Structure formats: structure tokens, C-alpha cells
Amino acid sequence: MKKYLENNDAIEGAIFFVFSVLGIIFSIKSHIALDMEWKLSPYLFPLAISIMLFFLSISLILEGRRKGSEERKVVNHYMEMLLYILICFIYYLLLPFVGFLISTAAFLIFTFRLLGLKKWPLIILLSVIATLFVYVLFALTLHVMLPKGSIYYYLGL
């Protein structure tokens, strides 16, 4: 048992095994609820994939067992990456409210700083130029729709 627990592949294999069993149960239950023949059922293919995953998860557990224990990989800049994802998420929330121009400029200012650019004037200049360039290229030249921002609507602009 220890041999299995020391290997991440074996642990992942066990998770996929549970997932595949749940997938099989879910597909059969959903199919029964629809009350139709299997040949037309939307859950026929998900059932087939769940069965395939069932065998693959066993194969992965066995592969993990063969390999034995493995070294843990250390992520050095874990916090930096998490902060980056957090800024992205805030950008995602702000985008429909304040629009593309302001939110993108703000996003670029914070991420340039986070990734190591030191000089504020350079950061601000780069962010503004990059935002305008992207806007002109996509919104004005290629006519790609970009979020306009609902705040302007509420402000009557």
C-alpha cells in the first residue's frame, strides 16, 4: 500500500478510477431518467468514455506501482503565479463594468510591476501604449467586439 501512496501517478489513477465509476453511474442514471433507447441516448458516448477511463485509471495505478516513490517537484514562484491568477480574475470581473481600455491599462500596470519591471513611468507608458495599440488593431481595424463597460451607460456617457 505504501508503494502506491508514495507515487503521485498511483494517487491520480485512484482519483480517475473514482471519477470513472461516478461517470458510469451518472451516465446510466441520466439515461434511465430520459426514458429512451440506448441507441439514441445522449449518454451512450459518455458511458463509453467512462468505461475507457476506468481501464486507463487501472493502467495508471499499475504504472505508478512499477515506478515506486517519486521526488516532489518544488515550484519556486508559486506565490507570484497565484497573485498573477488573482489579478487576472479581478481583470475578468472589472472588464464588463469599466470596459476594455481602462481595465486593460490597469491590468498591464499591475502585472508588469508584479513580473519585475521597476520604473513606474516606464510601466505606465508601456501599459497605455500597449492598450491603445491593441485597441486600434482589434476594435478599430479588425472590427473585433471588445467589452465597452456598463459603467458608461449608468453615467450617461
Added chain:
Amino acid sequence: MYLDLVLSYLLNVRFILLVLFGSVIGLFVGAIPGLSVTMATALLVSITYTWTTNDAMATIMGLYVVGVFSGAISAILINIPGAPASVVTAFDGYPLAKRGEAYKTLKYATIYSFIGSVFGILAMWTLCGPISKIALKFHPIDYFLLSLFGLAAVGSLTSKSFSKGLISVSFGLFIAMIGLDSVVGSPRLTFGLRELQAGVSTVPALVGLFGFTEVLSSISSNAMDAEVSEMKSEKVPLKDVLKHFWYSMYYALIGTIVGALPGAGGPVASFLAYSSAEKIVRKPSRPFGEGAIEGIVASETSNNACIGGAMIPMLALAVPGDAVTAIILSVFYVHGLQPGPMFIKTQSGMFASVVAGGLLGCLFLLLLGLIVAPKLSKVILVPKRILLPLVTVLCIIGAFAANNRMFDVLLMFLFGCLGYVMRRRGYPVAPMVLAIVLGGMMDSNFRRAVSLVQSEEHKIAAMFSSPITIVLLLLTILTLLMNVPVVSNRIKGIKGRR
């Protein structure tokens, strides 16, 4: 066939300039991660609505031919394929660029994309009729098996672990199942979320799994300056480049045939050609996946040959081979034309303009690829601490522009995080992307095949009665068996004893 008409277009200055215009757009759109040829073609349709059909076709053909090639530029230079068809190019292209051979790799990609495109367009010109007849003989089970074979090959190709490659395929298929079911129209795996009823769009998945994953990987490894590939101009003798010419004819044939089969398209063609190259090239310049130039030749020749192949059923049967040809089909309809079996006879001028547009697109591919593409590498010479936030913004635009909804942006972020975890744990993302693209088609063909044999007495025999089906089934079983650890270890053991 209609040589005089084709020549008249090839010598028409206005026609040439419009193809060049489309080619330049295609070069940039294909090279920028997150922007797809499909999206650009769709945008062009709205712009060219009021143009004549010939003008519209000239621009679109230029964009299509060069756009498919330029997906390789970002695949080679920054390991983010510009299109699913360029995923395989990144396998060897990026390792080569990291070794400082980006210029040479781009030259190979350009020349073999040109060869593949010319082959495909000539095949479209000459073999339009016969190839469509073969494609017509495919049953639903054949389409399913062809996709399954492609996925099995990809799953085993892209990962050291056979199980991990196929687990990636399985999850890709699950994702493709999300949304309204195409046969009975009921919501499936949507978990009550209204936004999921339309399904998971390919663009946010592709942009997230390749674009945002790359951003997160670079940040977590703090590779802010080291990963930037340098473009050193070097002499690459044409004689050396053309050494792979005869192999490329084989890959181009694969690309054209796969392109003619609706739904399969560039990604399957390049994976099949790559898998064939692994078998037929005895002594590659480097091991495949570590910078083999033979891998670039296979991938680029086949995915560009798909262009001509995909046009064949679209023109002759009004059945598009891929998303771009589906949009081109809509251009014909908008202009009151009806592609189909009678199209070549009744609209010979239009057919000639498609051929001429394709051939001129190939010429501009060669010129732009050799002259302009190496200069595009200036983009990656920008330090990553500046490039990564910009790539993130492009990823967001790409995800949003597909359907103009913020939910796709959220999906892109989720796929990016998933791709990062998968990459760290050794699960390849390419099989997942291919499974997402092919999943819907596989599902509907699988169920259609099951439904068709219900009335037969011997169901299994009825399902596998055609020679095409048997060949595809055997190929799929062989691919799976050869990669099962027990079997592959035994084969290695036998080879070792020899």
C-alpha cells in the same frame, strides 16, 4: 481543366493584389496566438459582403492559405500554436528554436508549407471528382474510427505514459460532450449552467490550454528572459532543404485525403503524417519530439495540403471539410452561388478563381514566409516580463471575440490553469484539444452507426462489413495494442535481442 480561365486570373493585377491583401492579414492573424484563421475568415465575410464574388474569393483564399501556414510561426518561436493544425509543429519546432535554429526551422516550415499547399490545390484542381467519390463511400462508423485512430495515435505520441495520453483524450471527449446534444437536443453535462448549453467553444479551450498555460508556466519557473528564442540569420542551402522532398509528397497525400474527409482536417492530418514520419524515417536528424526537422516537414506539408483537400468536398458536394471551408461555403450562398456536383460545369469561372486564388496564395506564402516571417520574431525578443501580460490580453481578446461573451474568458482562464496542472504532472494537452475538436463529430457518428445496425440481424457483422471500416478498425486496434506497456516492452525486448 479550365487552364485558360485560371491563367487569366493569375495575370489579373487586381486579383493578385487582393490575394496579397488576404495573405498579409493571414500572416499576422495566424501568427498571433488566440487569433484564428476561422475567426478572421468570418470577419472577412462581413467585410466582403458587398464585393464581387471573385474579389471576395481572392482575399479569402490568400488569408486561408497563408493563415494556416503562419500558425507554425508562433508554434516554433514561442511554443504556442497559432492553430490546432500547428500543434505537431511545436513538438520539434520549439526545441529547435531553443537551440538557436529558429531561422532554419522557419525556412523548412515555409518551403514545405508551400509544397503542401501547392500539392493540395493541384489535387483540388485535378482530382476533385474522384476523391469526393471515395469520401462519399464512408459510413458513420468510418468517421468515428478515423477520429478514434487519430486520437489513439496522438495520445500515444505526445506522452511518455500511454495511460496519461489517453486519459487526456478521455477528458477532452467529456468536455466535447457538454452542451445541447446534437441528436435529440437535450442538455447534457451542463449541471444546470445556462452558459454551458451552447457547449464549450474550441477557441477558449485552445487559447487557454496553449496560451495561458504557457504564461503560467513561465511565471512559475521565473523564465522571464532565458526562454526567449533568438533569430540568427544563417545560410540554409536549398539542396539540404529539398532532401525531404519525396517524403513530403507522401505527407501531402495524407493531408489531401484527410482534408477531403469532413471533420478530420489539419490537426488529424498533421498527427497522422507525423506518426508516419516516425515510422518511415529511419535516421532522423534528432529524435522525434526533441528537434527533428523531419517532424516539421511532415506536419507542415500535411496540414497545408489539407487546404486543397478540404475544398474538394465543399466544391463538389457542398460538404465543408473544416470550419474555414464552411465559412467559404456561406460566401458562395451569400453571392447566390450553389456549390455541388454541377458547380464546376455551371460556374467554371468561379472554380477557376478558387484555384487561381489558392495558387497565388501559395506564392505569397513562400515570399512572406521567407522574407517577413523571420522578422516577426522581433515580437518574442521582447522580454517575457513585458510579453506575458500582453499574451494574456491577447488570450482574453481571442476567447471573448469567438462568441462575444465573458463566460468564454472565464473558461479560457480555467483551461489555462488546467493545462498548467496537466503540464506539471506529465499529461499532454494536445490530445485533449484534438478530442474537444473531434468529440461532437465522433459522438454523432457513433450513435448514427449504432442506430443504423439496429435493424440488422447480425449487428456486429453489419457494422464492420465495409473494407474501409475493417482497415480503420485494424489500424486503431494496432495503434492501441502497440502502445500498451506490456506489449511495447515485449517488442522492445525482441528488438533488443536482435
